[in-house]
Amino acid sequence: xxxxxxxxxxxxxxxxxxxxxxxxxxxxxxxxxxxxxxxxxxxxxxxxxxxxxxxxxxxxxxxxxxxxxxxxxxxxxxxxxxxxxxxxxxxxxxxxxxxxxxxxxxxxxxxxxxxxxxxxxxxxxxxxxxxxxxxxxxxxxxxxxxxxxxxxxxxxxxxxxxxxxxxxxxxxxxxxxxxxxxxxxxxxxxxxxxxxxxxxxxxxxxxxxxxxxxxxxxxxxxxxxxxxxxxxxxxxxxxxxxxxxxxxxxxxxxxxxxxxxxxxxxxxxxxxxxxxxxxxxxxxxxxxxxxx
Numbered sequence: 001x002x003x004x005x006x007x008x009x010x011x012x013x014x015x016x017x018x019x020x021x022x023x024x025x026x027x028x029x030x031x032x033x034x035x036x037x038x039x040x041x042x043x044x045x046x047x048x049x050x051x052x053x054x055x056x057x058x059x060x061x062x063x064x065x066x067x068x069x070x071x072x073x074x075x076x077x078x079x080x081x082x083x084x085x086x087x088x089x090x091x092x093x094x095x096x097x098x099x100x101x102x103x104x105x106x107x108x109x110x111x112x113x114x115x116x117x118x119x120x121x122x123x124x125x126x127x128x129x130x131x132x133x134x135x136x137x138x139x140x141x142x143x144x145x146x147x148x149x150x151x152x153x154x155x156x157x158x159x160x161x162x163x164x165x166x167x168x169x170x171x172x173x174x175x176x177x178x179x180x181x182x183x184x185x186x187x188x189x190x191x192x193x194x195x196x197x198x199x200x201x202x203x204x205x206x207x208x209x210x211x212x213x214x215x216x217x218x219x220x221x222x223x224x225x226x227x228x229x230x231x232x233x234x235x236x237x238x239x240x241x242x243x244x245x246x247x248x249x250x251x252x253x254x255x256x257x258x259x260x261x262x263x264x265x266x267x268x269x270x271x272x273x274x275x276x277x278x279x280x281x282x283x284x285x286x287x288x289x290x291x292x
Contacts, residue, residue: 029259031286036247037143038290041236045075045198046244047096048230049085055181055203056244057163058287060145063156064197066113067165070176071197075234077106079177084226085210089218091184094207095166096229098177105175112173116195122147122154125252129264130277134188140256144248144285145199148191156196159186159281163198183208186281201246201287245290256285 045057061068074080080097087095105111124139124147131137135148138157146157156162162182167174174195181200200207215221235243249256263283265274 027258029255029262031249031255031259035250035253035255036288036290037250039201039246039248041243042072042234044201044235044244044246045071045232046235046238047080047203047232049206050228050230052230053203053206055206056201056246057181057198058201058246058248059198060156060196063119063145064116064165064195066110067116067174067176067195067197070109070113071179072234073106073109074177075232076237078231078233079106080229080232083229084223085207085229086213086226087180087217087219088183088207088210088213090212092182092187092218093180094183094210095178095180097166097179103177105177109175109177111175112171113175113195115173117192118153118155120153122149124149124154126257126260128260128278128280128283132279134191138280140251140280140283140285142250142252144251144287146280146284148280153192155192157186157280158182158188158190158196159199159284160184161200161204161284162196163200164190165195165197167194181207186279188281199284199287202244202289247288247290249286249288251285 039058043059043061045059047055047057049055059068059071083097085094085096087093122137123141125142126139128138136151137149139147141147146159148155148157158164160182164180164182165174165176166178166180176197179197181204183204210227211225212218213220213225220226260283264278265276267274
């Protein structure tokens with residue numbers, strides 16, 4: 001056993017060595033500052049529920065311009081204030097808005113915009129290693145949206161947290177007054193049948209943890225079961241010092257490609273059998289709060 005003085009000396013010598021231990025080398029899949037791009041204020045929807053809980057939704061105006069234009073007008077008119085989350089179907093969707101019979105839309109809102117379910121050009125910058133049952137090709141846009149294509153057209157995919165426009169039977173396309181968020185296993189058969197307009201980037205737990213509705217399709221049987229919506233605003237409507245700021249991770253670079261490869265081939269010690277591929281809904285581009 002070391003004598004006390006010798007032991008202290010040994011610790012003193014060991015201290016600098018421990019303090020100087022090198023940090024782990026960065027992974028080729030790690031993002032750099034330039035990979036993070038700020039979401040514009042007018043592409044971020046802030047929904048405040050009872051209790052002050054907030055759900056933040058990134059909008060996708062490039063893929064659904066007419067529906068997003070309606071959503072912006074509805075937010076600017078404070079249309080959703082006083083409505084509610086009126087449907088919660090297990091392993092499927094949480095739905096809110098006009099289910100409160102608040103059906104008179106602002107005059108500039110188009111009741112049935114063009115069907116923005118798909119478009120002719122696949123503008124993805126990544127392609128996943130394996131196709132899936134719903135599309136010949138899946139990947140990501142440069143700004144992080146999950147995409148699919150059959151070689152003729154392209155579309156956004158119904159992944160967890162994606163936000164769509166509820167509608168009646170065709171030819172209805174939905175105004176955007178009623179929206180839903182996917183809260184379960186990706187319901188990909190909805191792809192190309194309904195307009196996707198965004199993605200919940202924070203606060204999905206305030207929707208997914210709500211009690212399940214007991215009436216048909218998960219609708220709440222009585223009004224007291226619904227969760228009131230206090231307000232819905234674009235971030236651009238809020239005072240500058242109250243605006244939330246989020247960033248998406250750009251996908252058009254080697255670092256994201258390495259990250260994606262890691263998702264497709266998970267490694268030991270936990271993963272002992274690599275899958276050799278991944279569903280696009282299990283490889284959504286990361287979103288983060290913008291650092292202060």
